[in-house]
Amino acid sequence: GAGVSQSPRYKVAKRGQDVALRCDPISGHVSLFWYQQALGQGPEFLTYFQNEAQLDKSGLPSDRFFAERPEGSVSTLKIQRTQQEDSAVYLCASSFYATEAFFGQGTRLTVV
Amino acid sequence: DQQVKQNSPSLSVQEGRISILNCDYTNSMFDYFLWYKKYPAEGPTFLISISSIKDKNEDGRFTVFLNKSAKHLSLHIVPSQPGDSAVYFCAASGANYGQNFVFGPGTRLSVLP
Numbered sequence: 001g002a003g004v005s006q007s008p009r010y011k012v013a014k015r016g017q018d019v020a021l022r023c024d025p026i027s028g029h030v031s032l033f034w035y036q037q038a039l040g041q042g043p044e045f046l047t048y049f050q051n052e053a054q055l056d057k058s059g060l061p062s063d064r065f066f067a068e069r070p071e072g073s074v075s076t077l078k079i080q081r082t083q084q085e086d087s088a089v090y091l092c093a094s095s096f097y098a099t100e101a102f103f104g105q106g107t108r109l110t111v112v
Numbered sequence: 113d114q115q116v117k118q119n120s121p122s123l124s125v126q127e128g129r130i131s132i133l134n135c136d137y138t139n140s141m142f143d144y145f146l147w148y149k150k151y152p153a154e155g156p157t158f159l160i161s162i163s164s165i166k167d168k169n170e171d172g173r174f175t176v177f178l179n180k181s182a183k184h185l186s187l188h189i190v191p192s193q194p195g196d197s198a199v200y201f202c203a204a205s206g207a208n209y210g211q212n213f214v215f216g217p218g219t220r221l222s223v224l225p
């Protein structure tokens with residue numbers, strides 16, 4: 001499809017487990033964002049890439065969170081040693097520079 | 113400290129009437145504003161945007177108004193339809209602020225048939 005694709009859609013992890021969430025942005029989109037959305041709240045910014053460069057990671061809540069986009073297309077958000085407070089929907093979005101961002105369906109992470 | 117506020121968690125409107133969703137922001141560096149619509153189990157969908165050089169932008173049934181001096185924007189939906197029932201998020205960004213979008217907490221709109 002032509003939209004932003006995220007996988008997996010749902011992930012259940014045991015506390016302490018490492019997880020990797022994948023995002024395939026819209027082809028040609030330079031900017032890629034990761035957001036975290038807790039229940040009943042708006043998306044909270046995690047990190048931003050322009051092509052392969054991670055220009056802003058100020059929203060990453062701890063050093064357990066790591067994101068990469070090595071070839072300027074697909075991105076992976078990795079969470080090490082997951083904790084219960086990491087349970088949320090993780091949204092990926094892409095845009096052509098500073099225009100409106102298009103979101104994927106998200107990955108719902110549940111840490112048990 | 114919320115930089116983008118949507119003070120109404122929910123709103124109910126009769127089908128065919130106008131829906132008005134409000135948003136306030138605190139950071140004067142924001143110069144681009146967007147509205148997103150979200151259905152359950154889906155990602156937010158872009159609806160309409162407005163740049164700070166304008167005070168109104170219209171797209172079909174959707175109109176966004178921006179009052180820079182009051183740091184306030186609103187989304188008008190006329191006429192409202194049952195399919196408009198969703199959570200609406202206001203978002204802001206700025207060329208001098210950074211590239212990320214700052215979202216409000218959302219307003220759940222219910223359009224009653």
